[in-house]
Amino acid sequence: MAKQTIRDFDASGLRVLVRVDFNVPQTKDGKVSDDRRIRAALPTLNYLLDHGAALILVSHLGRPTGDPTTDAYFTLDLVAARLQELIGRSVIKVNDTVGDEAKSACSSLVPGGIVVLENVRFNKGEKKGDPAFAAQLAGLADAYVNDAFGTCHRDEASMVAVPEKFPAGRRAIGFLVEKELQILDTLLKNPKSPMVAVMGGAKVSDKIGVIENLLPKIDHLLVGGAMTYTFLKAQGHGTGKSRVEADKLDVAKHLLDLAGQKLVLPVDHLVAESLDVGAKTMVVEGSDIPEGWLGLDIGPKTAVLYGNIIKAAGTVIWNGPMGKFEDEPYRQGTIKIAEAMASSPAVTVVGGGETAEAVEEFGFADKMSHVSTGGGAFLESLEGKSFNSLKVIPDR
Numbered sequence: 001m002a003k004q005t006i007r008d009f010d011a012s013g014l015r016v017l018v019r020v021d022f023n024v025p026q027t028k029d030g031k032v033s034d035d036r037r038i039r040a041a042l043p044t045l046n047y048l049l050d051h052g053a054a055l056i057l058v059s060h061l062g063r064p065t066g067d068p069t070t071d072a073y074f075t076l077d078l079v080a081a082r083l084q085e086l087i088g089r090s091v092i093k094v095n096d097t098v099g100d101e102a103k104s105a106c107s108s109l110v111p112g113g114i115v116v117l118e119n120v121r122f123n124k125g126e127k128k129g130d131p132a133f134a135a136q137l138a139g140l141a142d143a144y145v146n147d148a149f150g151t152c153h154r155d156e157a158s159m160v161a162v163p164e165k166f167p168a169g170r171r172a173i174g175f176l177v178e179k180e181l182q183i184l185d186t187l188l189k190n191p192k193s194p195m196v197a198v199m200g201g202a203k204v205s206d207k208i209g210v211i212e213n214l215l216p217k218i219d220h221l222l223v224g225g226a227m228t229y230t231f232l233k234a235q236g237h238g239t240g241k242s243r244v245e246a247d248k249l250d251v252a253k254h255l256l257d258l259a260g261q262k263l264v265l266p267v268d269h270l271v272a273e274s275l276d277v278g279a280k281t282m283v284v285e286g287s288d289i290p291e292g293w294l295g296l297d298i299g300p301k302t303a304v305l306y307g308n309i310i311k312a313a314g315t316v317i318w319n320g321p322m323g324k325f326e327d328e329p330y331r332q333g334t335i336k337i338a339e340a341m342a343s344s345p346a347v348t349v350v351g352g353g354e355t356a357e358a359v360e361e362f363g364f365a366d367k368m369s370h371v372s373t374g375g376g377a378f379l380e381s382l383e384g385k386s387f388n389s390l391k392v393i394p395d396r
């Protein structure tokens, strides 16, 4: 069911609390290294401003622990500065979330004004979903908008208890959340066939729910990344020193049985003698990794095989890098999959923290139908889960 969006209420003259996900990576020397999530919120922010609203922006950043020295790194100062550059209007950053400075800045807001509150996770009440904290936060604004897709799987105060404080007619989702939900809905309910899922990344255990939920809907599941070796081990093959989840072999067997012919494993592997820079590497064909070696990427034949399946697909959904792409020698598999998706006529959707990062870094983001801003939220959606943060937003 479609959710109420910012098109459904008149924001004119209202102070709108927009929960955004500005949880962006930043460098130690004070730069936002990837501003994709900030840019992704701009359509919503501009729409509200153009319709006469003032904005109170709420986000978390990182995982503050309560230690003031280390937490200083997680201030939203840099994010607010970057937003100001991107949006081309003045942005007031305050140094607390619900204290006097925040109250005073929010109460003097006029239409067109923008306040960025301090990292919402600096407040213990956020993670706990504390109703008293939620009331303080909600008290700053007249309406609530959720445009934080990357946080929708969390039940934190600013995602659930805060919107509950507003009348139903003053709660909505923003354009980013709307777009992510529409794409996921099409993927899960009405995909163009053949439907191909490409799954890789670190662990099978992170992806069991996704694989189980997707299997009935897909024609091919192309496996890469470290999870390959847990599957190979479960089939009785040699895996050398590759990363294997020894306690998940039963699960891997179960998934292999369930998937049958749909599940495709690599036919060759790029292996190395160690994880050290400059370690000796080679390509091995077949399904056995030699003793003393570890698999760090899919091999070239696998890249061609997977590429051909991707190019013949109607829909491709990709989560999980094909190898240890952070290191230069082991990124070809991931690049080849991205290339194949970019040149495929299929609807192509990419999601997951590292996968989106890789696609962005290697320059393919604009060539995909959609790159999700959600890591955990994207995966949990693919598992078929529904979110409390969206239940509290009325249907249209």
Ligand code: ADP
Residues within 6 Å of the ligand: 200, 201, 202, 203, 206, 224, 225, 226, 227, 243, 295, 296, 297, 319, 320, 321, 322, 323, 324, 325, 326, 351, 352, 353, 354, 355, 356, 375
């Ligand atoms: P996502 O965040 O996109 O869901 P994951 O978190 O599941 O992806 O996995 C990403 C990580 O998996 C990357 O850091 C990558 O280095 C690692 N990885 C992929 N293949 C291998 C491999 N063969 N050996 C070790 N690590 C791997």
Ligand code: MG
Residues within 6 Å of the ligand: 352, 353, 354
């Ligand atoms: Mg990850």
